[in-house]
Amino acid sequence: MPPSPLPVANPTASFWRSSPHPLDDYRSTSDVPSKVDIAIIGAGYAGVSTVHHILDICKCRGTAPPNIVILEARQACSGATGRNGGHLKPDPANRPSSLAVTYGVGIASECAAFEAQNLSAVKKTIEDESIDCEFVLTRAVDALMSDAICNKMKSGFDMLRKLGVSGIEDVHFAKGVDAERLSGVKGAKGCLSYSAGHLFPYKLILHLLSKAIDSGVNVQTHTPVTEVTKSPDAEGYFTLTTPRGLIRAKDIVYATNGYTSSLLSEFADKIVPVRGVCCHIKPTKNPAPFLPNSYMIRWSDTKYEYLIPRLDGSIIVGGARSEYYHELESWYNNVNDDLLIESAKHYFDGYMQRVFHGWEDSGAYTSQLWTGSE
Template structure:
């Protein structure tokens, strides 16, 4: 998700739920919408604080769509379900990791990590870089990295100009800029990690830098976007030096999109996220026999013994103890951390892999695309072209698959039905129709002016759903988990004999922007668990996001202190917990 519009995914008015129609006219008039929203605002506020919730809502048959949404946001997402939809990114799964298990579950560990994906991968890589002697057990309910990391869009892309006005209004210019620098810097960091991991990781992950484009199809929407872009670039010239705007003619020519009205462009990246992570994990497992990955081992319960300052983590395969437990479960986080219900919640997204039409030039090594609509947006990357050699010795270039996702704005009830939905075993049929049919419209149906391109018979190879972890205040939740979140007692602050801080820790709630939040958050979390603090005293001369010709290379996160690059606003604090409320998100979803 990309923006105040796209970050929150506001949808078209024809998708308004029946519960906010005018009952007298059966029409969706503005005053009824506003009145209903204000009633919902009060209802969520009360529901978030009331102790006994029995009888708070009407009986199920009389509940509105909004009633049911509020209830879902405050319920446990449960455990990841078996037999999820099949993602293209997982074909095939890693032969080493797909069913990896110890013959017997270890009885104890220095650190237990719950949930596998890009966050746990980044955490383990940094943890072992700093302390290679730790015994770590990674517990995963399904196959490693088959959750959101194996189901997303493959983008490394931040839309800073869209995020900036909201962040500035809440935190001020300096903090907003620091948060955006952190996100933008993920492109350089992930490229550097793949290079450090070696040729296998570079090849398998297909990590590449592209020009990211936000393509507009409506002049009013474009003017709004350009206004935000100009404000951001004017107030942050160093950050925006590689960003620009193409007019209608330039956009149509460069991107082969005959219906575009213009585009904002800037540096971005694309990759195969599942293979990126499994490549790193494979190397870690091979290099560190003290790392155990236990697939198909869901965590059912966590208990704490105050007399020994020890956690007991229960699974169907047995129990395991540790003084340090890490949660990297994102959309499922509140199942084991009840205090995050209503703060971090599941959200069902949808993706597809489509064959490129015959004759379409392969542009996936040059561009990625976001299609910005009046309400909502879609996102597209394209895999690299491949060469097919024929028996006569001639070769044909075949454009790579179009990895196309989004469509949230096309689902029923303003997308409310997918808020709080932690089910990735089913497709949303309206999202499926949208994703199956939009590309021919965007790129133009029929033949192009050269008579070489046809959009007839576009084939959807795979379509799948995945679960995002949405944050009520739009920022990730990173750091030590307080008692009010875990609802368990906690040990006194202190380190184990191995130099690890005791307690529960987490990095969750990336709001669909994991590729520009997870790796840095995971790196920071590993440093926190080993004792480094985030005090917020950021130096004025923050490191640049990227180097340009003639400059020294940008230092990596591993070479800097946390206070120099990690936003303290991501850290879990009591004041933030008290303030964060899904009513802010719901309001933005509805356009208020």
């Protein structure tokens, strides 16, 4: 498999980036720095949170922070972080049940605990930093839409309870009429509910990025890294090549997600970019029908959607995978998020009316559709 190309120049616009932040195209200096202690490649969740924690550790220790540059190929937070569904959803049941069978209880518990702790850590950071990013702590509901997927999830849930896997105590299972009433999803055969959250990811990352800039971090948008030397030079520095010049760095953080193999070719068949579809749905009825939870709507192992309710009554929904899953070249090993996946572009029309009780007369319509590479 060939290495991933770099991000495309003109991606489809996501809802989160409808109103660009003043730092969207920011460059701390007119030229890239010639030498730094740490180069962070990527200005999304991974890259910006890494910088946030480095600065926080230095502050706690009372030491001077290292010289850091953040390099972003496009605008700030324009990759997967700025193109996702805004869901902070641990998976305490589905993934751990598979992991327990394949790798044992210890690994299943470790992964489940990590995801649950991440939710708490994000909540704490948002509250400690007073970040206005529309964060809501809620319950996620996995609505199980067929007998097959319901029986499979119930079997996994029972196994995890018996094994005492971490986090399963937060999960509630309901079946039949109770599941449909609890979830509000038409025809749900069963459902699982557990702690989760949702937020406005672009606002979170741009807040942390602004704080990093105030702390002296150099940020360079529209500066893709095209090559990195494999070994450090005699002084211990790697050289990063960009269209705007060379940068020497002692340490490099590859916060590059699906684009990693463009710089580290050894990951070409291990980290593969894939495309997903996401949309923003607006009801015309005011007030909008109340949706108290975030959701996974599981029809099968390959057909599912995820969605969050926004505080203004609109909905973010991602998925439609079943519409294009068979067209491998349209989504697998593909970074072309400047194009829509044609077979899925009408999937979300009337989605809320079809799936949820109480939305039949909402007038909900798809106001925006986008794809993203992950």
